[in-house]
Amino acid sequence: MTRVSITAVKEDVQPAFARAMERAGCDGIIAHGARALVKPNWNGVAIAGSTSLPVVAAACQWATEQGAGEVIVGEGCVPVGKQRIEDYYSQMGYRERLRKLGVRFVNFDEDEHVIFCDQPDLPPEVGIAGLALDADVIVNLPLLKVHSCCLATLCLKNLKGCLRPQDKMEFHRVGLLPAIVALNRIVRPQINVIDAINGMEGEHNNGSLVPLNLLIAGRDPVAVDAVGCAQMGMAPEEVPLLRMAAEAGLGVHRIEDIETVGEPLIPRRFERVQERLKRLCPDLQILNDGACSACEAALMDGLYVAGGSRTVASVAMGKHSAPAPRTLVLGKCLQDYWPSHAHVKGCPPSGHAVAKALSKAGE
Ligand code: SF4
Numbered sequence: 001m002t003r004v005s006i007t008a009v010k011e012d013v014q015p016a017f018a019r020a021m022e023r024a025g026c027d028g029i030i031a032h033g034a035r036a037l038v039k040p041n042w043n044g045v046a047i048a049g050s051t052s053l054p055v056v057a058a059a060c061q062w063a064t065e066q067g068a069g070e071v072i073v074g075e076g077c078v079p080v081g082k083q084r085i086e087d088y089y090s091q092m093g094y095r096e097r098l099r100k101l102g103v104r105f106v107n108f109d110e111d112e113h114v115i116f117c118d119q120p121d122l123p124p125e126v127g128i129a130g131l132a133l134d135a136d137v138i139v140n141l142p143l144l145k146v147h148s149c150c151l152a153t154l155c156l157k158n159l160k161g162c163l164r165p166q167d168k169m170e171f172h173r174v175g176l177l178p179a180i181v182a183l184n185r186i187v188r189p190q191i192n193v194i195d196a197i198n199g200m201e202g203e204h205n206n207g208s209l210v211p212l213n214l215l216i217a218g219r220d221p222v223a224v225d226a227v228g229c230a231q232m233g234m235a236p237e238e239v240p241l242l243r244m245a246a247e248a249g250l251g252v253h254r255i256e257d258i259e260t261v262g263e264p265l266i267p268r269r270f271e272r273v274q275e276r277l278k279r280l281c282p283d284l285q286i287l288n289d290g291a292c293s294a295c296e297a298a299l300m301d302g303l304y305v306a307g308g309s310r311t312v313a314s315v316a317m318g319k320h321s322a323p324a325p326r327t328l329v330l331g332k333c334l335q336d337y338w339p340s341h342a343h344v345k346g347c348p349p350s351g352h353a354v355a356k357a358l359s360k361a362g363e
Pocket of ligand 1: 173290291292293294295317318319330331332333334346347348349
């Protein structure tokens with residue numbers, strides 16, 4: 001039976017991380033002298049919505065103690081612009097911490113990618129970080145968070161950071177969920193740990209923190225995600241990404257097929273993205289017929305940035321939508337309406353441009 005450990009983190013993360021690994025049966029996976037890649041969720045957008053630095057440091061230290069010959073932390077952020085990413089990393093202050101541990105950081109965007117063409121469910125061409133394919137062991141290290149398109153963004157989705165910047169948006173256009181499953185067929189982390197010290201509810205970058213002080217760990221990324229979802233009060237069999245990954249043979253997603261060890265699983269229901277949207281914007285009408293998840297994500301970003309300055313009450317997206325007058329239309333799919341409607345160009349439009357339009361278009 002697949003095993004997933006749930007481990008309480010008291011003051012120090014390091015002993016808790018080692019305990020989580022031992023309980024999950026991960027000791028011994030890293031062979032002496034092996035190259036280990038630690039892949040956090042360092043999204044470049046919000047530190048609070050990122051895997052915490054102490055957890056990343058604990059993973060690096062554990063990998064070294066297990067006998068790794070080289071430990072690398074690798075990530076490719078959301079493409080939000082070089083300056084914003086630099087600001088994000090300098091605010092995080094990872095350099096000094098990793099340097100002390102003798103660990104190298106690799107920005108995947110500046111490193112080599114291996115090109116894959118015409119793979120089922122993937123864009124016609126994608127580039128995957130060479131390090132993620134060459135590493136002897138990958139320690140996959142996401143944060144416990146909800147997500148607008150996937151319901152939860154955990155181990156399976158965390159691998160999107162291994163893609164070239166341009167491929168990340170293409171995933172939304174071809175179909176995010178099947179593309180994530182296809183990516184997980186190519187990149188296969190052997191160790192999967194969810195940082196659930198402070199989870200995030202309501203939104204995946206700018207939501208509210210939920211202190212749980214837990215690590216959720218195992219070898220099977222689907223099972224670890226299933227326990228993560230259950231921890232957030234979601235039934236894993238009702239999470240489409242988990243169901244699809246299980247059907248693809250990537251792991252097991254039914255809680256009854258997973259042995260949980262360590263602390264008991266006590267769900268704390270996380271507010272879903274759509275619930276937060278309704279709570280914060282009860283008057284907002286969203287017409288969405290056929291939009292891909294990239295436009296949905298841009299709207300979420302825009303609403304967050306616009307906050308209380310929003311003046312627009314009606315938004316449309318997706319190529320099959322027929323927006324009424326005075327509706328703000330998003331994206332290239334609705335360019336036929338640009339001459340007659342307030343609109344945001346782009347495919348997808350940027351979150352900041354959407355925020356600006358949300359604050360101005362209704363004036
Ligand atoms: S305009 Fe929006 S919905 Fe249309 S393809 Fe582009 S990102 Fe997707």
